[in-house]
Amino acid sequence: TLQHYFIQSNLRNMAEFEKNEELSEVIERMWKKDENAAVIDVDFKIDIGQRTFTGDKLADNVDSSLITYMNEDLFNRESYKRFYDLLDNYESLVGVEEVTTHFELMEMKKFIDVIVLSNPIIIAKEYLVSKGWAPDDEEEFKDWLWDIWFKLYKRGRKQKGQSNQGGDSSGFEHVFVGEIRNGSVIGFHNWIQFYRLSFFQLISNITLYCIAFDCSLNL
Numbered sequence: 001t002l003q004h005y006f007i008q009s010n011l012r013n014m015a016e017f018e019k020n021e022e023l024s025e026v027i028e029r030m031w032k033k034d035e036n037a038a039v040i041d042v043d044f045k046i047d048i049g050q051r052t053f054t055g056d057k058l059a060d061n062v063d064s065s066l067i068t069y070m071n072e073d074l075f076n077r078e079s080y081k082r083f084y085d086l087l088d089n090y091e092s093l094v095g096v097e098e099v100t101t102h103f104e105l106m107e108m109k110k111f112i113d114v115i116v117l118s119n120p121i122i123i124a125k126e127y128l129v130s131k132g133w134a135p136d137d138e139e140e141f142k143d144w145l146w147d148i149w150f151k152l153y154k155r156g157r158k159q160k161g162q163s164n165q166g167g168d169s170s171g172f173e174h175v176f177v178g179e180i181r182n183g184s185v186i187g188f189h190n191w192i193q194f195y196r197l198s199f200f201q202l203i204s205n206i207t208l209y210c211i212a213f214d215c216s217l218n219l
Contacts (some may be wrong), residue, residue, distance in 0.1 A: 033119035
């Protein structure tokens with residue numbers, strides 16, 4: 001069956017995966033030293049519902065929301081607040097040119113100014129600099145982060161009536177905000193955006209697959 005093939009394929013992929021011990025240690029340090037991490041069953045609670053499979057499409061298998069409780073005080077913390085401010089700055093459809101205002105540029109700058117002072121980014125920077133992959137100078141490092149996360153590029157064909165000049169995607173938008181391409185949600189690896197869209201009832205048809213999920217965005 002399709003489900004059996006999917007499970008066997010993933011087991012083969014895991015068997016072929018070669019762990020990078022050095023990188024794993026860095027990531028573990030970043031995780032443990034995150035002073036702003038939200039704690040499950042303290043800051044938020046989830047209801048994962050019943051077991052699902054990869055063939056279960058467009059079936060919402062729980063009566064309640066995935067996130068059943070959220071400590072809203074989290075969003076008063078500086079890093080959360082600056083991150084949250086960025087989530088409404090993007091066009092969700094791939095192929096629609098992004099137009100960035102001066103106010104949005106300032107929000108991006110404030111976000112980077114805050115997160116470079118956090119333990120996870122400090123640890124990540126030390127590692128990247130030691131490998132020669134990132135600049136050591138603080139301002140140059142901020143510019144480097146900006147290019148990785150916020151520099152626009154083209155992900156898909158332009159929508160009808162759109163110019164062919166500007167970019168329609170960025171690393172930040174794809175990973176943290178999510179995009180819609182050919183009717184499917186792509187990217188969207190971010191629980192805060194998930195909570196935000198759920199709060200405003202802009203997400204539905206949720207099907208969880210272990211550590212991934214299908215959903216529909218009503219944008």
